[in-house]
Amino acid sequence: MKTYDSTQIKNIAVAGHGGSGKTSLVEALLYKSGSTDRLGKIADGNTVSDYASEEIKRRCSVYTSLMAFEKDGLKINLLDTPGLFDYEAGMVEGISASGCVMITVSGKSGVKVGTHKAYDYAEAMGKPRMFVVTKLDDDNANFNNVLTQLKTEFGPTVCPVIVPVIADRKIVSYVNLIEMKAYKYENGNAVETDMPTAEVAANMEYRIDGLIEAVSEAVAETDEELMEKFFGGEAFTQKELIDGIHKGMNEGKITPVVCCSAVDLSGIDMLLKEISLLLPAPSDNDVKMAQDANGEPVEIKCDKNAPLAAFVFKTVADPFVGKMSFIKVHAGVIKTNKDVVNATTGTNEKVGKLMTLLGKKQIELAEANCGDIVVATKMNINTNDTICDASRVVKFDAIQFPVPTYAQAVRAKGSGDEAKISGAIARLLEEDKTLRYEQNPDTLEMVLYTLGGLHLDSVAGKLHDTFGVDIETSAPKIAYKETIRKKVKVQGRHKKQSGGHGQFGDVWIEFEPCITDELIFEERVFGGAVPKNFFPAVEKGLQECVKKGVLAGFPVVGLKAILVDGSYHPVDSSEMAFKIAASLAFKDGIPKAEPMLLEPISNLSVIVPDENTGDMIGELNKRRGRVLGMNPSDKKGLTEVVAEVPEAEMADFTMILRQMTQGRGSYSMERARYDQLPGNLVAAVIANNRID
Ligand SMILES: Nc1nc2c(ncn2[C@@H]2O[C@H](COP(=O)(O)OP(=O)(O)O)[C@@H](O)[C@H]2O)c(=O)[nH]1
Ligand SMILES: [Mg+2]
Numbered sequence: 001m002k003t004y005d006s007t008q009i010k011n012i013a014v015a016g017h018g019g020s021g022k023t024s025l026v027e028a029l030l031y032k033s034g035s036t037d038r039l040g041k042i043a044d045g046n047t048v049s050d051y052a053s054e055e056i057k058r059r060c061s062v063y064t065s066l067m068a069f070e071k072d073g074l075k076i077n078l079l080d081t082p083g084l085f086d087y088e089a090g091m092v093e094g095i096s097a098s099g100c101v102m103i104t105v106s107g108k109s110g111v112k113v114g115t116h117k118a119y120d121y122a123e124a125m126g127k128p129r130m131f132v133v134t135k136l137d138d139d140n141a142n143f144n145n146v147l148t149q150l151k152t153e154f155g156p157t158v159c160p161v162i163v164p165v166i167a168d169r170k171i172v173s174y175v176n177l178i179e180m181k182a183y184k185y186e187n188g189n190a191v192e193t194d195m196p197t198a199e200v201a202a203n204m205e206y207r208i209d210g211l212i213e214a215v216s217e218a219v220a221e222t223d224e225e226l227m228e229k230f231f232g233g234e235a236f237t238q239k240e241l242i243d244g245i246h247k248g249m250n251e252g253k254i255t256p257v258v259c260c261s262a263v264d265l266s267g268i269d270m271l272l273k274e275i276s277l278l279l280p281a282p283s284d285n286d287v288k289m290a291q292d293a294n295g296e297p298v299e300i301k302c303d304k305n306a307p308l309a310a311f312v313f314k315t316v317a318d319p320f321v322g323k324m325s326f327i328k329v330h331a332g333v334i335k336t337n338k339d340v341v342n343a344t345t346g347t348n349e350k351v352g353k354l355m356t357l358l359g360k361k362q363i364e365l366a367e368a369n370c371g372d373i374v375v376a377t378k379m380n381i382n383t384n385d386t387i388c389d390a391s392r393v394v395k396f397d398a399i400q401f402p403v404p405t406y407a408q409a410v411r412a413k414g415s416g417d418e419a420k421i422s423g424a425i426a427r428l429l430e431e432d433k434t435l436r437y438e439q440n441p442d443t444l445e446m447v448l449y450t451l452g453g454l455h456l457d458s459v460a461g462k463l464h465d466t467f468g469v470d471i472e473t474s475a476p477k478i479a480y481k482e483t484i485r486k487k488v489k490v491q492g493r494h495k496k497q498s499g500g501h502g503q504f505g506d507v508w509i510e511f512e513p514c515i516t517d518e519l520i521f522e523e524r525v526f527g528g529a530v531p532k533n534f535f536p537a538v539e540k541g542l543q544e545c546v547k548k549g550v551l552a553g554f555p556v557v558g559l560k561a562i563l564v565d566g567s568y569h570p571v572d573s574s575e576m577a578f579k580i581a582a583s584l585a586f587k588d589g590i591p592k593a594e595p596m597l598l599e600p601i602s603n604l605s606v607i608v609p610d611e612n613t614g615d616m617i618g619e620l621n622k623r624r625g626r627v628l629g630m631n632p633s634d635k636k637g638l639t640e641v642v643a644e645v646p647e648a649e650m651a652d653f654t655m656i657l658r659q660m661t662q663g664r665g666s667y668s669m670e671r672a673r674y675d676q677l678p679g680n681l682v683a684a685v686i687a688n689n690r691i692d
Contacts, residue, residue: 001075001356003368003369004369005283006282006283006286006304006369006372007281009075009281009282009369010074010076010275011100011282012076012078012079012101013064013081013094013098013127014026015083015091015094015101015102015118016083016115017083017112017118018060018082019060019106019109020083020104020105020112020114020115020134021134021135022061022080023050023060023061023080024047025134025260026078027040027047028262028268029268030048030358032188032268032269032272033069033071033076035069035070035358045059047359048067048358048361050062051359053461054465058458061082061084062458063090064082064090066078066326067080067359068357069358072276075372076275079094081093085117085451085452085663086453087455088401089401089432089434091118092121093313093326095121095125095127097326098127099127099281099282099284100130100279101118103119103129103130103131104131105146105150106141106146107135107136107143107146107259108138110146110149111150113662114663115153128249128250129249130255130258130274131150131257132258133146133147133257134260134262135262135263136259137263143164143259144206147163147206154255156218157248157253157255158257159257160177160211160214161178161245162174162175162257162270163206164259165182165196167196167203172184173193174259174266175196176270178277181195182194185265185266185267188268215241216235216236216241218245219241219244219248220244222244222254226240242277242278245278249280258270282371282372286301287300287301288330290394290395290397292392292394298394300394302330302331303332304332306392307331308333308334308338308340308389309331309386310328310330310386311385311396312384312386312387313326313328314431315381315382315383317428317431319467322378324377325375326374327373327376328372328373329369330370333368334367335351336354338351341389341393342380342385343385343395344382344384344385344386345385349379351376352379353376354367354375354376356368356375382430384398384399384433399433402434403434405451405653405654405667405668405669406655408450408473409447409474409475410425410437410445410472410473411473411474412470412472413470416469420469421469423467424466425437425448425459428463434450436448440479442479445476452654452658476651478599478647479554480599480677480685481554481556481557481597482555482556482596483513483556483558483559483595483598484511484556484559484596485513486593487512487513488512489589490508490511490588491507491585492505492507492581492582492586494506494577494578494580497572501572502569502572504577505537505566505577505578505579505582506566507538507578508563508566508585509563509582509585510561510562511559511561512559512560512562513593517557518557519560520560520561521561521562523535529567529568530568531568534578535563537582538563540582541578541581541583542582544579545583546586550591551686552597552685552689554597554689556590557598557674566581597686598675599675599677601646601671601672601673601674602645602647602650602670602672603643603669604620604641604645604650604667604668605640605642605667605668605669606620606657606667607639608641608661608665610639613639613641616665620643620645623649624645625643626645627642644672647669653667654667
């Protein structure tokens with residue numbers, strides 16, 4: 001493939017609700033542009049974009065894939081992103097690298113939470129947007145309903161550009177409102193036809209001339225001269241409309257709406273045309289902010305002659321090719337074998353083999369210009385790293401990924417190899433920034449944090465398929481603790497005299513509650529009843545005991561032990577004997593000191609749509625939570641609920657929150673303190689955790 005200039009490139013992320021038709025749309029665009037010679041189907045698992053085994057198995061996108069193709073002198077980089085919330089990392093990566101986001105909306109089911117997610121991410125990252133209403137071939141599709149919904153939910157920037165003409169509940173043609181021409185589709189090929197007759201138009205749910213007026217009005221808003229022309233009652237030329245929409249998109253003032261079917265291919269050729277006419281090229285929006293070596297902001301221009309500055313937006317750990325780094329070039333030219341600096345880590349690297357992708361097909365490249373997207377292999381760089389020329393070291397801001405909250409303890413299945421699992425997960429951590437894997441310092445379990453059950457399933461699937469390791473997961477153990485409520489004084493006496501050298505240690509210890517995590521040890525021994533040199537042994541004996549409490553074997557906290565008396569034998573006493581004596585005192589004393597279980601309590605901040613606030617408070621009460629307050633969130637329509645919750649009740653909270661809010665809610669949780677476990681739960685915790 002030849003090297004394209006930044007004026008001839010379109011970087012398009014295809015995003016939207018799961019199942020809204022993104023992957024099928026990409027398939028149709030590739031087919032219609034002549035880049036592929038057959039139209040793959042989701043049901044057959046043979047689309048260009050969903051090629052990973054996890055995707056074929058699930059019949060849906062899990063990762064973002066890159067499809068680069070050439071059309072009419074342009075290079076179009078399509079990034080097909082996953083729509084399911086568990087795979088949100090892919091959507092964030094794809095949108096961040098794009099110059100524009102095509103948001104698919106099913107003509108049948110309309111605007112969904114995933115539509116808003118895609119729109120909000122695009123808006124937050126400053127990317128122009130376009131809506132593509134899909135599945136118009138379906139009998140239950142209703143374009144007018146979807147258009148009305150788009151206008152109500154996304155406001156006046158929504159501007160239809162291609163609309164279906166409907167007569168007797170069937171689509172008879174599509175009108176391109178920019179060209180003012182109608183097309184009908186025969187076997188996926190457009191044939192120009194007459195504009196709808198007055199009779200047909202009168203029976204439609206929307207007026208074509210009303211829509212034309214709306215497009216003109218939106219375009220008039222983008223430019224003062226055009227505004228004058230509009231008010232003068234003069235019609236815009238086609239070029240004025242195209243330039244106006246293009247400019248309006250770049251300024252976030254116009255969100256065009258087009259429609260199509262990826263099954264019968266109607267509207268696909270028009271969409272290809274609009275991609276080249278309306279969507280921005282990297283040269284349109286040619287400045288990206290970065291930080292220089294001193295942390296000062298610098299503007300990086302999309303200039304071929306400037307030093308290289310490029311950003312890694314995605315990483316794939318491929319067992320055959322090695323590490324594949326997806327790179328967006330922001331300035332200069334990236335070339336194979338070029339020496340570069342990784343500004344994020346400070347190391348020097350050599351650019352590996354470069355290529356672009358058409359799904360899994362790899363197409364080798366010698367270089368790529370600023371504005372382009374390229375894949376480099378076997379480089380020691382990771383997602384969120386900036387690589388640049390040594391003559392100008394700059395760093396771009398990291399992509400903000402959603403934070404994983406669904407925690408599961410992970411083990412090797414059967415007699416699998418634990419070390420191998422850690423190694424394989426470490427590889428996955430490189431490519432998935434919405435994974436976290438760490439050892440719980442209290443329970444010593446390895447805990448994997450994901451965005452949800454599906455995400456976890458896919459991770460397990462990938463570990464199996466790619467690295468040949470199988471994992472088993474379960475709700476993580478809760479780090480309970482034990483403590484006492486009453487002061488006691490007990491004796492611990494260890495005496496063994498069975499021939500030869502005997503053993504003798506005798507201590508009196510007072511155990512009392514105290515505000516402390518670590519055991520506090522003191523001695524108040526009078527008259528050398530226990531010689532000084534045995535004190536450390538007594539303390540050591542107790543330190544070992546507090547690791548495992550008497551109730552269920554959890555660590556004991558809030559304990560002070562005072563050695564007050566005892567006795568010794570001049571020959572038979574030893575450190576070991578006193579250590580044992582101390583542990584006997586512990587085992588006798590703690591059960592008498594009203595031991596109890598403590599459970600971890602966390603501060604919770606959960607963000608929910610306003611209308612879910614009542615349900616959320618009910619849910620938290622059900623989980624023994626204590627709601628401390630509610631605050632309006634920074635984002636409109638959302639409320640923050642602040643509460644204290646027992647960790648033991650939160651294992652499935654990620655899923656419950658997702659169900660309740662259809663994926664709009666999020667939360668964060670942080671350990672606050674320990675509190676007494678309610679009496680009615682003690683027996684169950686002891687039964688489930690007791691290690692004898
Ligand atoms: N009738 C019809 N079905 C479609 C169309 N596009 C996608 N589908 C179906 O909708 C389902 C989801 O499609 P997919 O492309 O995987 O959606 P994605 O999750 O947004 O990528 C699949 O069963 C597709 O066959 C379309 O234009 N017409
Ligand atoms: Mg898909």
